Amino acid sequence: MALRKPPLYDVYATDATFTGFGGWDMPVEFESIRAEHEAVRDSVGIFDVSHMGEIVVSGPDATLLMQRLTSNDVEALSPGESQYSAITDESGVIVDDTIVYRLPEAEDRYLFVPNAGHDEAAYRRWVDHRDEWDLDSEVRNETDAWAMVAVQGPDAAEAVDHATDADVAPLSWGDVIRADVAGVGSLVSRTGYTGEDGFEIICPTDEVEPVWSDFAADCTPCGLGSRDTLRTEMGFLLSGQDFDPDSEPRTPYEAGIGWTVALDTDFVGRDALATVAEEGVEETFVGLLLRERGIARHGHEIVDDGDVVGHVTSGTMSPTLGEPIALGYVPTSLSEPGTELSVVVRGQEKRAEIVTTPFIEDN
């Protein structure tokens, strides 16, 4: 199957190297992953994240449908707010993680953003359950209609302020407004996945070019490579890698996002998760700092006294720390910060220590 091309592909085709990700041909690196990473931590970078899905849910039963298919409490959202949430199956296993926006203009209109390549499955999940439960709601997969640009870093507010007619300073994390950005009618939310202050701009696919160009003048264009090192330093999950219904089936409690589970709401997976919450988890998602030279990577074994006790799901060299970091699952009994384990890198055990995440100071 041919890779889907993001709408800005031709704009930066000669400036970036590309990689297949979630069925999309995405820029992985412009100048240098390290330089892009540092730009986001120190000033401001822009990412084309148009590979993310956009599903719009509206109608009288929209709130009920969203509540029943996501783990967080959708009713806690006022129009113009968003929340991080998990989509779980009957057994409580995470199918995907997502941001749910309650759109600013109406009580009963939502947009949620599944991960790259998950938009069609999410759309079907919503439509099938709506029909099964006989709810009055319209569900549309608008992934191809919308582009998404993330502006991230300590100087992001200034950059977005310059580009828009609206006042973005008063927005709290998760707030979403409608505003013109570089003259293009957009949704602007104070969200992101880098651990820095930042905004995500959702605008029509055929109008994204002026939005990107406006920011590209003052912000460092960044690819998926730095997006990955930035989120790994924060201990944020990558769908399909740190959890996956097939290759890495995990509940939100195991994956460290138990805070997205509102057990007092009724959603698919709720009963299974109530049991997990009561009994506790056997394995826990942790951060590991390697104490020897070597880079832990996805799939590497984690050992305790020679016994394999877990595995790495994400690992890289932290550009901020200059030290190798990893995320993975270990038995809960070995998950306390300070616990000394090893990661097996090409047959050699490298000493590692469990540390709290984020790995870096949280801004």
Next chain:
Amino acid sequence: MFEVPTDRKYQESHEYATTDGETATVGITDFAQDELGDVVFVELPAVGDEISQGEEFGVVESIKAVSDLYAPVSGTVTAVNEDLFDRPELVNEEPYGDGWMLEVEVGDDAEFDELLSADDYREQTE
């Protein structure tokens, strides 16, 4: 345009070797370091180890990729660039200079002759 100095020879897998007839200096090319991106880790053999032409002798890792290194020549390792353990970015900055990896005592000129010339290697990367 990538640098391909004519004072050395090349292997298809993007390693280079220079030789004075007795000692060969081995590293990876400008093209290779650019493809890899920011190099963050290098694993090399120890002094005294034997390496064989065409066989793996180490690993270079960038943030985004892990790549095996293949020996362009056979021989005994006489020096290892230990600066790369603390400053792997030297591979990006000066692949043909301070970013060198090994010195190898070589016995077989025929092996060196089999390697690609600068022109042939450049052709391969274009």
